[in-house]
Amino acid sequence: MVATENSIYVSDKAKAKAIKLMEEAGVADDSSYFLRVGVVGGGCSGLSYKLDFDNEIKPMDQVFEDNGIK
Template sequence: MIKVSDAAFAHIHKLRESENLDDSYGLRVSVEGGGCSGLTYKLDFDNAEQPGDQVIEDKGVKIFVNMKSLLYLVGTELDYTGGLSGKGFHFSNPNASRTCACGESFSV
């Protein structure tokens, strides 16, 4: 349902090490209202499933998503780019009909 690219996996692993988090910590991915296109992505480390969560695992990374957010994220790939322009995590979301220029918000 949600995939993690090799580059994103490597950076997640590096971030967990730098924050002294073990492999029990995965990602909490959610969609919230905001941004210039109407919806924004939120990404945090978490190691506890909340009521109503769907837990997805890809490349050994647990991804915690609430059901409301999952509706917007089905088929999405989380990627990481380390280049000078656009450095950071990026969501390739096939459900987004429009994204803003910075890529941090979208609409469906």
């Protein structure tokens, strides 16, 4: 795991949306959860981002935190 601070920027609007989605997923009160961002192949349309909530940091993950969102 590589921990890097301030390598991404999370706006106030993005933070509010992430918190709302965490509440809807039922994980907002569990501080072990974070927003996982991944890239997946999309065939003819190229690459796309995949967003999910997770509570397990894997060995090759890079961890970023900004505006209270990890």
